[in-house]
Amino acid sequence: xxxxxxxxxxxxxxxxxxxxxxxxxxxxxxxxxxxxxxxxxxxxxxxxxxxxxxxxxxxxxxxxxxxxxxxxxxxxxxxxxxxxxxxxxxxxxxxxxxxxxxxxxxxxxxxxxxxxxxxxxxxxxxxxxxxxxxxxxxxxxxxxxxxxx
Numbered sequence: 001x002x003x004x005x006x007x008x009x010x011x012x013x014x015x016x017x018x019x020x021x022x023x024x025x026x027x028x029x030x031x032x033x034x035x036x037x038x039x040x041x042x043x044x045x046x047x048x049x050x051x052x053x054x055x056x057x058x059x060x061x062x063x064x065x066x067x068x069x070x071x072x073x074x075x076x077x078x079x080x081x082x083x084x085x086x087x088x089x090x091x092x093x094x095x096x097x098x099x100x101x102x103x104x105x106x107x108x109x110x111x112x113x114x115x116x117x118x119x120x121x122x123x124x125x126x127x128x129x130x131x132x133x134x135x136x137x138x139x140x141x142x143x144x145x146x147x148x149x
Contacts, residue, residue: 001033025069029076042106055069073113
């Protein structure tokens with residue numbers, strides 16, 4: 001699994017003109033799934049996101065986690081994270097998992113975050129979404145757990 005994480009002051013995701021997910025301070029996590037991913041990757045990624053210390057502590061150092069700042073997460077599935085644009089002008093998405101595999105793993109990722117007591121909002125899997133982000137910092141990280149082949 002691969003995730004692009006952005007620290008935000010607020011974020012929304014809109015589908016067909018209606019807000020389907022909204023958070024204040026926290027993370028927007030764009031999540032992509034590849035063919036070799038399974039439940040272990042979803043758990044690993046949720047733990048990584050929950051425990052990342054990239055919020056300022058009382059001394060102004062990036063040393064606080066979501067729990068420390070009562071932050072939330074907005075999860076948006078994004079197969080394009082596995083796009084390969086090394087050749088030609090149109091990316092290939094053959095490394096992205098099919099929806100039948102990807103959707104349950106994105107849902108497992110969300111479930112794992114919620115089990116940790118984190119407030120989670122989501123987009124709609126497979127929908128055309130508009131994501132509004134007020135990036136804080138900016139702080140943007142790529143997280144990935146590659147499955148051994």
